[in-house]
Amino acid sequence: MSMKLSVKHTVDQWFNKIVKNPALGVTVSILWLILINWIAFGWNLGNIGLIDETEPLFAEASRQMFVTGDWITPFFNGDTRFDKPALIYWCQAIAYAIIGVNEWAVRLPSAIAAFALICLAFYTIQWYFAKQDELEQVSRPNRRYKTSFIAAALMALNPETIIWARTGVSDMLLTGCMASALLCFFLGYAGKGGTGGWGLGTKGSGQRSGEEFSQSLTPNHQSQSEATSPFPNKWYLAFYVLIAGAILTKGPVGIVVPGLIVAVFLLYVGKFREVLREMRLLVGMLIILGLSVPWYALVIWRNGWNYINAFFGYHNLERFTEVVNGHSAPWYFYFLVVLLGFAPYSVYLPLSIVRLKFWQRSHWRSLERFQQFGLFAWLWFASIFGFFTVAVTKLPSYVLPLMPAAAILVALLWSDFFQDTEARQTIPVSSPTPPISPSFLQVSGWVNVVFLSFLSIALFNITHILGTDPAISNFHEQIQRTGLPVIAGVMWLVCAVLVAGLLLNRQWNQVIAINLIGFVAFLIFVLTPASFFIDRERQLPLRELSAVILQAKEPNEELIMLGFKKPSVxxxxxxxxxxxxxxxxxxxxxxxxxxxxxxxxxxLLLAEQKKFLQMDLQPDDYKNLSTKGAYNLVRVPFKKNKTEKIDIS
Known part of the structure; x- marks a missing residue:
């Protein structure tokens, strides 16, 4: 026991040393953010080919913009592509101009959006705990740094975020704009009456005057001139600009969902009219419209009702009210998506939410604005979850924007166990939520153990769970030969045992670290090799055949793809x-x-081998150019029959 206390005291001293040195605090924070974001998003980002079906649609539409110089109307394969607005195409086209037309450029906007969001969330949590310490007149750098570090790691290192931040589609860019806008709103809302500053250089012990602390930690200082200014403060201004970005990324949902979250929050805390006046809503709407409407006006001017019906009708209204492209799912679909998409930390979400006691409205309304951060994160999470549960068309990516809120909720739960040795006995009762009882956390901890155990068993038997892939022959056998299911199963089983051991020894604050370390190991030693395996077996044949097509195709010769649709070609x-x-x-x-x-x-005919055999072509009816994986590339010449008509029979 004395050894444990000694280690904990050493950690507390280390964090106090950081916080007493502003430069060291900023440096360590930046290095941490770079490390977790590189592991999650940067490492091998462009070393895997584009993934059919969706990613190449964006990549090629952006390439067409880059090549043709038409930055208004997106095209794919000679047809207009009205699925999404232009911002993602612009970002990818700019990346092409900087680093070339390649997979890195396709995915770079998604990775940057995720990185920027996590940095802003890190700052917001640092600021929140600094303000709480100011209110309680204590200094707890250990809790503040550990919680912000954990929150950033949870936000980056979960399956849902990693998948979409490594994919060149619009979902991560939308989430980056939407979630960053919500964080900016809260900073603008909660920081009324302070000044700007990073909040990383606070003193490690002793009292600070309210004026000194306020000047170094709060994100806004509303001077008298700013209070009477017709323009919103800088955080509200950033909120409006990011909302415009969300609208240019995915359309009306970019303002409807954040607007819903903000409205629900302000109504709940009873500050709806007050804050709308404070936000200079009319000016804000002019900013949003001024930034987002011009492109919509230009694309409608050029394409008319074709664009209006396709984008606003089919890809927005119908997706909410009807099943589009067969993407239907039961009402509980997003419970499963959150459980697996935010795994393994999702098991702590119920306790994180109940801990807030959000039903005690009078309590939350009596708090300082900044203290409502946990409530804001919960309403953010619940609004998105409810909105897309009501929508008829359902896809896993739709709830990606709630993952940052989930990370914040779980990190705030764990902040109760990141206390400083010197401050532990003097914590006032002004915290927005009372510390959680260890017995409640122990129940969630054992659920964590059960979940990891089931995950381990599922991975051991993954070949019995996965379906077949027609593009990969002997799919299940090849997966088994890689040894990855065994590695993954053993890895999570070890994590389950370690978490159980920590729970028995009541070392609560290390449980979340085991989950994070387990996920990082899973990402490095299982998910990354698995992605290379899938790419080699599924996508590489198509890239090789595309290279053959480039060499073999004669001018004006048509390319037919039979039996499948792979936009990567x-x-x-x-x-x-x-x-x-x-x-x-x-x-x-x-x-x-x-x-x-x-x-x-x-x-030229590119066909799946089964479909090609069904054509019953004779050997002299075609010339085989290449066979890769499950695909054949042949040239079918037109033959002249006895009547001099061109035919192939």
Whole structure:
């Protein structure tokens, strides 16, 4: 026991040393943020090819913008692409201009959006705990630093965030804009009456005057001139700019969802009218409209009702009210998405939420504004969860914007166990939530053990859970040969045992660290090798065939893709692809092309081997160019029959 206390005292002294040295505190914080974000998003970001089906659609539409200089209307494979607004395409096209047309450039906007969001969340949590220490007139650098470090790690190192931050689609950019906007709103709301500052250089012990502390830690200082200014303060201004970015990333949802969260929060705390006046809402709306509307006006001017019906009708209204593209799911779908997408920390979300006692409205309304941070995170989480549960079309990525709130909630739960040795006996009762009882945490801890154990068993038996992939022959056997299921199962089983040991020894504050370390190990030793395996078996054949197409294709020769639809071929081959679903459809199309007497008198055919065999072509009816994985690339020449008509029969 004495050894444990000695180690804890040493850690407390180390954090106090950091906080007494502002430069050291900032340096350690920056290094921590760089480390976790590089592990989560930067490492091997562009070393895996584009993933069909969705990612190449964005990549190629952005490449078309970059090549043609048309920055208004997105195109893919010769057709307009009205699925998403232009910001993600602009970001990817700019990345192409800087580092070239490659996978790194495609994914860089998503990774940067995630990195920026996590840095802002880190700052917000630092500021929140500094303000709480000021109110309680104590100094607890241990709690403040540990909680912000843990929150940033939880926000970066979870499956949902890692998947979308490493994928070149619009979801992470939307989440970055939306979640950053919400954090900026809260900083503007809660910081009324202070001045700007990082809040990392506070003194480690002793009292500080209210004026000194306020000047170094609060994000806004509303002077008399600012209070009467017609313009919003800097945090509200950032909120409006980021909302405009969200609208340019994914449309009306970029303002509807954050607006819903802010409205619910302000109504709950009884400050709706007061804060709307404070935010200079009219000016804010003009800023949002001024930044987001011009592109919409230009694209509608150029494409008319085609754009309005496709984007606003099909991709927004119908997705909320009807099932689109077969993406239906039961009402409990997002419970499973959050459980697995925020694993393994999701088991602590129920306790994190109950701990707040959010139903005690009078209590929350009586608190200082900054003390309502936990309530704000809960309403953020609940509003997004409820909104997309009501929506008929359901996809896992839709609830990505609630993951930052989930990380904040769990980090605030753990802050109760990150106390400083010197301050532990003098903590006032002004905290927005009373410390959680260890017995409640112990129950969640044992749920954690059970969850990790089930996860371990599932990974040991992953081949019985996964379906087959037609693009990978002997899929299950190949997975078993990699040894990854065994490594993953053993890894999480060890974590379950370690968590159980910590619970038996009542070392609560180390439980979350075991989960984080386990996930990092899982990412490095299982998920990354698995992604390379999937890329090698599933995507590499298509990239190799695209290279063959570039070399073999004659001018004006048509490329037909039969039986499957892989947009990555369009991106890597840089040519138009004609998608045909059925073998008979392909035969009829080739006959029609032959009858037209086109030059060159042939077509390229890229087909799954099973579909190709169903065409019943004779050996002299085609020339095999390459076979990779499950795909054949052949040239089908047009033949002349006895009546001199061009045919293939």
């Amino acid at each position: 369009v991106f890597y081959s840089h040519i138009h692809v004609n998608y045909l679903r059925f073998p008979q459809e392909a035969i009829e199309h080739i006959k029609n092309q032959a009858a037209k007497g086109l030059k060159p008198a042939s077509v």
